[in-house]
Amino acid sequence: MIEGFSLAAWMFPVLFGAQPAAVAVPPGHDELVIDLSRHEVSVALNYAGAELVLFGATEGAGDVVVEVRGPRRTEVVRRKERVGGIWLNSEEVVFGNVPAFYALASSAPLDQILPPEELAQERIGVDHLWLTPTEKIADQEANAFRAALVRNKQRVNLFPAEPTEVKFLGNRLFRTDIHFPANASVGPYRVTVFLVKGGEVVRSASTPLILSRTGFEARVFDLAHTNGLAYGLLAIAIAVVAGWLASVFFRSKA
Amino acid sequence: MQIYLPIAEMSVNFLLILGMGGGVGFLSGLFGVGGGFLMTPLLMFIGISPAIAVATGANQIVAASVSAAIAHWRRGNVDLKMGSILLVGGIMGSGLGVWLFTFLREIGQLDLVITISYVIFLGVIGGLMFIESVRAAIRRKRQVRRRQHTHLWIHGLPFKTRFRRSRLYISVLPPIAIGFLVGVLGAIMGVGGGFVMVPAMIYLLGMPTTVVIGTSLFQIVFVMANVTVLQAVTNQTVDITLALVLLIGAVIGAQFGARAGAKMPGDQLRVLLAALVLTVCAQLLFDLVRTPGDLYSLGIVGAQ
Numbered sequence: 128m129i130e131g132f133s134l135a136a137w138m139f140p141v142l143f144g145a146q147p148a149a150v151a152v153p154p155g156h157d158e159l160v161i162d163l164s165r166h167e168v169s170v171a172l173n174y175a176g177a178e179l180v181l182f183g184a185t186e187g188a189g190d191v192v193v194e195v196r197g198p199r200r201t202e203v204v205r206r207k208e209r210v211g212g213i214w215l216n217s218e219e220v221v222f223g224n225v226p227a228f229y230a231l232a233s234s235a236p237l238d239q240i241l242p243p244e245e246l247a248q249e250r251i252g253v254d255h256l257w258l259t260p261t262e263k264i265a266d267q268e269a270n271a272f273r274a275a276l277v278r279n280k281q282r283v284n285l286f287p288a289e290p291t292e293v294k295f296l297g298n299r300l301f302r303t304d305i306h307f308p309a310n311a312s313v314g315p316y317r318v319t320v321f322l323v324k325g326g327e328v329v330r331s332a333s334t335p336l337i338l339s340r341t342g343f344e345a346r347v348f349d350l351a352h353t354n355g356l357a358y359g360l361l362a363i364a365i366a367v368v369a370g371w372l373a374s375v376f377f378r379s380k381a
Numbered sequence: 382m383q384i385y386l387p388i389a390e391m392s393v394n395f396l397l398i399l400g401m402g403g404g405v406g407f408l409s410g411l412f413g414v415g416g417g418f419l420m421t422p423l424l425m426f427i428g429i430s431p432a433i434a435v436a437t438g439a440n441q442i443v444a445a446s447v448s449a450a451i452a453h454w455r456r457g458n459v460d461l462k463m464g465s466i467l468l469v470g471g472i473m474g475s476g477l478g479v480w481l482f483t484f485l486r487e488i489g490q491l492d493l494v495i496t497i498s499y500v501i502f503l504g505v506i507g508g509l510m511f512i513e514s515v516r517a518a519i520r521r522k523r524q525v526r527r528r529q530h531t532h533l534w535i536h537g538l539p540f541k542t543r544f545r546r547s548r549l550y551i552s553v554l555p556p557i558a559i560g561f562l563v564g565v566l567g568a569i570m571g572v573g574g575g576f577v578m579v580p581a582m583i584y585l586l587g588m589p590t591t592v593v594i595g596t597s598l599f600q601i602v603f604v605m606a607n608v609t610v611l612q613a614v615t616n617q618t619v620d621i622t623l624a625l626v627l628l629i630g631a632v633i634g635a636q637f638g639a640r641a642g643a644k645m646p647g648d649q650l651r652v653l654l655a656a657l658v659l660t661v662c663a664q665l666l667f668d669l670v671r672t673p674g675d676l677y678s679l680g681i682v683g684a685q
Contacts, residue, residue: 216489
């Protein structure tokens with residue numbers, strides 16, 4: 128589902144400041160205004176990922192880094208070991224507060240506009256996420272498991288490895304496409320934009336975004352998770368009716 | 382055309398799932414088997430987590446078995462007393478199976494146990510079928526007659542009762558044990574277990590073949606319904622959308638399969654089925670012993 132949008136429709140409110148989502152500081156002081164093409168993505172039966180557009184304006188020169196962070200969740204990383212010729216899970220490490228989704232976009236290669244210390248301080252990038260095991264383990268082990276967590280998330284596009292591009296339209300307006308894969312978790316997201324000048328983050332602004340199940344998907348999920356018994360009985364009822372219908376239909380044909 | 386599965390939380394191709402249901406349905410119609418033992422591995426091959434594949438497979442089997450069970454019931458091929466006693470074991474077995482399933486999932490060994498169970502069962506069943514069909518081809522030339530009632534150790538067990546429909550006077554313990562084993566398998570592997578139950582009923586219990594299929598289907602419907610409810614309550618791993626698409630495909634496929642099967646000789650069919658079962662078994666075994674691309678994987682958190 129790709130969100131169609133008209134450039135004019137978006138330029139208008141951005142240029143004339145009609146209710147932008149995030150307004151910062153008085154003019155002339157590194158102003159940063161941003162908004163999203165929509166703040167709610169509905170996950171319905173035909174959901175196969177979503178495409179959003181982030182728009183913004185800055186006061187004059189500078190680079191822009193966009194961070195999209197998904198809802199926090201607990202993740203378990205397991206390591207396989209070979210036992211008697213068969214690979215099975217042995218060690219496991221639990222990480223709390225892992226963003227379900229984490230993507231970056233920037234107007235220039237990240238390492239060219241921000242030094243590593245600044246990235247670390249602002250916690251930009253997966254290397255600087257606060258990923259700590261819930262139980263104390265040796266540093267070397269923690270690092271191996273942390274790297275594995277990031278690698279596994281990257282493999283399924285939940286931590287896209289390469290930042291996407293932020294395009295400047297002239298030297299004040301910028302836009303970028305935000306892509307959510309179909310496997311991105313439902314929940315509250317936050318889009319944060321950092322304005323970078325001279326190797327430093329001078330300002331940031333953020334705006335919320337929510338991925339929520341709607342319609343049939345929402346009802347099925349809610350029932351499954353709030354009333355498992357009713358859900359199970361419903362599943363059986365559907366199966367029995369379908370089986371019975373099939374026997375009636377094909378008997379009359381035979 | 383993509384559809385989003387609400388419980389599996391992934392987007393899949395509608396036609397692929399429908400085609401899988403149809404393919405497995407075709408084979409089950411062709412060979413007269415339930416097809417659960419092919420459906421679950423196939424779902425796992427396309428990336429659906431084993432937990433969801435097994436629980437959803439159980440739901441799909443209810444639909445597939447209901448129509449067949451109704452047909453057998455109409456022809457009077459169900460031994461209700463035997464079916465009920467098998468069911469007592471089946472309910473207990475599936476209860477234990479779902480509990481075991483939940484426990485294994487929490488300690489991160491569920492995928493392994495499911496895969497190993499499949500390798501063992503598919504290997505044994507496929508191997509036996511292969512040998513049997515080769516033997517059958519030889520036996521046809523020699524015409525050996527088997528005795529009707531062999532006296533086994535089973536006939537010495539207590540709690541004997543009369544099963545009029547099956548013309549048997551045996552202990553209730555072996556049927557309960559068979560039902561129990563099949564219940565455990567159903568919960569962990571998402572299979573109806575007909576491939577274990579039918580030979581056991583014929584060779585161990587000595588039931589007449591006319592009532593065996595109907596009675597086993599009767600027990601499968603209720604045991605798999607029990608598995609579906611228990612899985613839905615404890616693990617929330619039954620995906621209604623997935624089950625529905627699979628069963629639409631399976632129901633249609635089964636009709637074509639049954640028609641195709643009528644035109645092919647039985648022995649050849651059995652060799653084909655044996656080859657298919659052994660192929661799936663080999664693929665799963667390969668996955669177990671091959672060095673994984675990444676030794677680390679993400680799992681679900683037990684207490685959430």
